Amino acid sequence: MGGANQEDELTEETRRLIAQVGGKRELWHGRGVVTELCNSKPEARERFIRPILEYAERHPEVDALHVWLSDGSNNTCECEDCRRLTHSDWYATILNDLSPRLRQISPNMRVVFLCYLNTLWPPEEVRLAPGCDNLVFMFAPSGRCYQHRLGAPDCGQPLPPERPPVNQVTMPQGNVGNMAFLQRWRPLLPGDGDSFLFDYHFCWDWVLDHIIYDFAELLPGDLEDAAALGLGGMMCCGTQRCFYPLSLPMLRVARSLAGRPCDEEQEREYFRIAMGAEWERAWDFIQGVDERRVHPEWKQGRWEAPRLWWEWTTAEHAAATVAWLDQQKAVLEEAGQSAENDRERQAWALLQHFREFAGFAWRVADAVHRGERDSARQIAEEMVVFLLRTEPEVHRFADTGLQLSVVKRWPEVLAEEQVEPAVETPPLPPQEA
Ligand SMILES: [Zn+2]
Ligand SMILES: [Zn+2]
Known part of the structure; x- marks a missing residue:
């Protein structure tokens, strides 16, 4: 992993299984973790799924196994066969295959799949099978705005009416467009539609808390909006060392997720205890x-x-x-x-x-x-x-x-x-x- 170019590690055997972008089958930016596969090839899908099942076998203690595609964007396979379906359709194909096989190995383990970058737009043809109720949907609006709460009706622009062509997806500007993806995915979720928010307050933007942002103020609103939109909780994507200059934003997250939101008196109490x-x-x-x-x-x-x-x-x-x-x-x-x-x-x-x-x-x-x-x-x-x-x-x-x-x-x-x-x-x- 790391920043080293991994191109040399590809063999001709494996190269044919990775995405063809701009006419070439190469590692995206030289790194496997941001490279997509040529998902129309059953062998590529199987070689993606098999290690997941092997991992599940070795780790029965896992409650929720995250199965994500690449961490890149606009890097999906442009070959003729892959173009038959959207990238999210191929993702759904993989999940439909994975879900029952995983249940056989570990009946209580859940698979977390996500709406993120290449899968912002939902599948068009392939539907997640109703029986795939071991899937949990994770909504990861990494391009959202932290000036306004998640459900702010006037932050940013709506989505374009048409789905963009392959590998030309642009991040929506602001929260209205981002939340529209959630609305589009929502009817397609299997089982009871179990889902949660994956949000990035503590990834980059906490650095300028109190200079540009006010997370202690924003977070309770975000969590309220997430709940109103049917999301069953939040996972914080970010550093574990974000208690700067105060722990108040994290305190608010913890209490809100436990169903005990902070009022001003509790915040004063926090200041009293800390200072x-x-x-x-x-x-x-x-x-x-x-x-x-x-x-x-x-x-x-x-x-x-x-x-x-x-x-x-x-x-x-x-x-x-x-x-x-x-x-x-x-x-x-x-x-x-x-x-x-x-x-x-x-x-x-x-x-x-x-x-x-x-x-x-x-x-x-x-x-x-x-x-x-x-x-x-x-x-x-x-x-x-x-x-x-x-x-x-x-x-x-x-x-x-x-x-x-x-x-x-x-x-x-x-x-x-x-x-x-x-x-x-x-x-x-x-x-x-
Ligand atoms: Zn392909
Ligand atoms: Zn905004």
Whole structure:
């Protein structure tokens, strides 16, 4: 696995079983994990299914076995035979074969299959057999928007009416389009339609919680919407070290999934337990950061928004937030003196660390607005150094590697020539004859 090119590991025998894309049967980006198979070949399907059954035999302890296709997109087989059906139809073909064979081996084991990337659009012809009630549907809207709750009726655009041609699927912009896929899959689910949400709050976007996002606020709404849409729960896709600067978003997830949503009193209790006597200073600080956060619009796409988040700030907003965060240093320091044990000291240190992290981000925005792009780039580089230097202090609570994967792009972006927005030529005034 890893990043190494695995092309050499293919033999002529195996090459004919992988997807033909752009006229070639090659590993997608040189990696097996993102490569699809030539699913119209019964042998390819069988060689996909057999190891799953062998695994199930060796692991009777497994409750739910995830059977996913490749982690790539627009890389499905374009050969003439495969084109007879959509990729999701081939997936359903595989599942219909797998389901009864798995039941023979392990009657209680469930197979999780998913709507994701290449399988966003549901099958057209092949139906999951009604008897395949050991299948559980997982809805993985990896392109969703985290500015708005999952069911927000005005976030993004509806799906195009026509299914796109093979390997030309684009991610819908926003939540309306993403949720439309769930609606299309829903009537096709076998058995009792058991399903759950696979969501990515703690994958990338938590890195900018309180700067762009407010997950503690968003998550309960997402879980409510998921339940209303018939999804029976949520699996968090992301790092296990996302308790930064607080554990509040995860606390809300845990409680909501257990049917005991958090109210404000419980949140205050969380602050009291985590921070000790001066917890209200921490509460005020977090409220203050959230009040100042930005609200990027979806139009530039999920991956662009964190990269260029400063474009949604103004010069005044950035300068005032930098000043406010500076002033909070002493406030948090003084409040942190009240810590009576290691847990409380750690909680205050994390909050102070986050204040510095947010301070770097806002100083980048401030410098961009002052037209000092080079200085902005230097601050972004200092931010990277800060994260690397302080990782040993926070690694149990914050996944520095993921933070860097977001922040490391900033110096590169800021080093690029700034592209001036295109100026539209005003229409010529009507000519007098
Ligand atoms: Zn094929
Ligand atoms: Zn949105």
